[in-house]
Amino acid sequence: MTVHHLKAILPLLEVVPSNLPVTYPDLLRYLIGNPLNVAMVSIQNNHSPQETLQEFSESLTSMLPFVSELAHVIRMDTLVWKLKLLKSGVAYANSQLHAVQAEVLLLASGNENLPPSGEADRLFKTLKKCKVRYFRNRGDKLLMEDGFNLLTVIKGASMYRRSRQRDPVTDYLPPTLSEFKRTYGEDFKLFHQLLSPVMLSTMKDGEIVRGLSGVPDKGPVLFVGYHQLLAMEMFALFEGFLGEKKTVIRTAAHQVFFVGNFEILRQELSLFDAFSMYGAVPVSPINTYKSFERNEFVLLYPGGVREALHRKGEGYQLFWPDQPEFVRMAARFGVTIVPFGCVGEDDFLQIVLDYHDLKNIPYIKDQIKSFNEDLTGIRDTVKGEEGNQTLHMPVVLPKVPGRMYFLFGKPIEMKGMDNVLTDRKEANQVYLQIKSEVENVMSYLKRKREQDPYRSITRRTLYRATRGPSAEVPTFDP
Structure with missing residues (x-):
């Protein structure tokens, strides 16, 4: 409760009769939140409509005895006295906010029972290390409401830790089954249906099969591949590996996903939060080192x-720097490297304005420069286009959706390749082999997708309409 709330409610409560029950509807709603939302918490999601209605009725009825007891437990004059104590405590806390050095995660609701006070905005500007997650359609008792998971929010904000200093590798908690179902059964369900991803992998004998059976079952494994426009392939990868391999891929991601400098007021749960929840870690040698030590699956995009964020006409071009360090690290830990490629971005998006266009627009040019000022250390030593890691948002137009295709190449066993550790020429040769394999994989997919009878979203929709929405849609014969 804020000072503004207390100033609004205390004068009213002081003039009401002391025998007025606290179970007065409007006051009760302020004290315990929306009873309907609270009653929904204990209801199972897999019940029939009749069973759900029955459980809801029983849950709501069971709350009545507790509500009636409030009148005996809390008298109106007692409530006023406690609110005055709270008011003095809030005033003292506000005077000390400037000295708070700890990380703070602030949860703000959109449906407040009292008029909005801007309290979240004020705290965000006052506290030095503050992140805000704004819940537009929830009340100010959101911790008591159905469908809200505090741990999910903490993990998404990259604030879960087991010790004083957070370690993005060792402190990571994989998504739960309910989080997975919510992500792919609700939040990204339509996006996944539009992509309709096809996963292919290569067996040790070179045979290409549908699914991920050609991918090793145990780590450490390093996946190295092409980064599609706007990273649109990421969530299909997350789902594919969690669904079939029951494992999380630790994506080496750009620091912009994790630093707090780019937090905004009233930020809702976003793609950034989802990346963190599904295994993304800041790209760095030490994080890759730790992931290999833990025998994890690691995803690396050298480009x-x-x-x-490539430019017009650069689709499916690799912008890999001449730095084979990840090959040496893989050899040191005996990691299996799996080159992979994915195609489909040109079936979904068309670039209208790229970086070259945007930097010629005065206001946008200044915004891009300002946004990237704090993002230092990303390939500063790499010259040419491979080192150009300027963040911006290209203007794109959607197309009639096609389909997304993945192919994981033949695994490359790095165990026993000690010569790579000491001979840079040998390391570079393996590096070029991986790069060539990624290019070959994408050429294969671009050619074979022309043979896919279900590349069109229209045919896929008709197929699912006759066989069920969860039916696996066929594709070309590998």
């Missing part, structure tokens, strides 16, 4: 932002 980075330059590929994900």
Whole structure:
């Protein structure tokens, strides 16, 4: 409760009769939140409509005895006295906010029972290390409401930790089954249906099969591949590996996903939060080192932002720097490297304005420069286009959706390749082999997708209409 809330409610409560029950509807709603939302918490999602209605009725009825007891437990004059104590405590806390050095996660609701006070905005500007997550359609008792998971919010904000200093590798908690179902059964359901991703992998004998059976079952494994426009392939990868391999891919991601400098007022749960929840870690040698030590699956895009934000006419071009360090690290830990490629961005999006266009627009040019000023250390030593990691948002137009295709190449066993550790020429040769394999994979997919009878969203929709929405849509014969 804020000072503004207290100033609004205390004068009213002081003049009401002391025998007025606290179970008065409007006051009760302020004290315990929306009873309907609270009653929904204990209801199972997999019940029939009749069972759900029955459980809801029983849950709501069971609350009545507790509500009636409030009148005996809390008298109106007692409530006023406690609110006055709270008012003095809030005033003292506000005077000390400037000295708070700890990380703060602030949860703000959109449906407040009292008029909005801008309290979240004030705290965000006052506290030095503050992140805000804004819930537009929830009340100010959101911790008591159905469908709200505090741990999910903490994980998404990259604030879960087991010790004083947060370690993005060792402190990571994988998504729960309910989080997975919510992400892919609700939040990204339509997006996934539009992509309709096809996952292919290569067995040790070179045979290409549908699914991920050609991918090793145990780590450490390093996936190295092409970064599609706006990283649109990421969530299909997350779902594919969680669904079939029951494992999380630790994506080496750009620092912009994790630094607090770019937090905004009234920020709702976003793609940034989802990336963190599904295994993304800041790209760095030490984080990759730790992931290999833990035998994890690691995803690396050597082309980075330059590929994900490529210019017009640069689709499916690799912008890899001449730095084979990840090959040496893989050899040191005996990691299996899996080159992969994915195609489909040109079936979904068309670039209208790229970086070259945007930097010629005065206001936008200044915004891009300002946004990137704090993002230092990303390939500063790499010259040419491969080192151009300037963040911006290209203007794109959607197309009639096609389909997304993935192919994981033949695994490359790095165990026993000690010569790579000491011979840079040998390391570079393996690096070029991986790069060539990624290019070959994408050429294969671009050619074979022409043979896919279900590349069109229209045919896929008709197929699912006759066989069910969860039916696996066929594709070309590998």
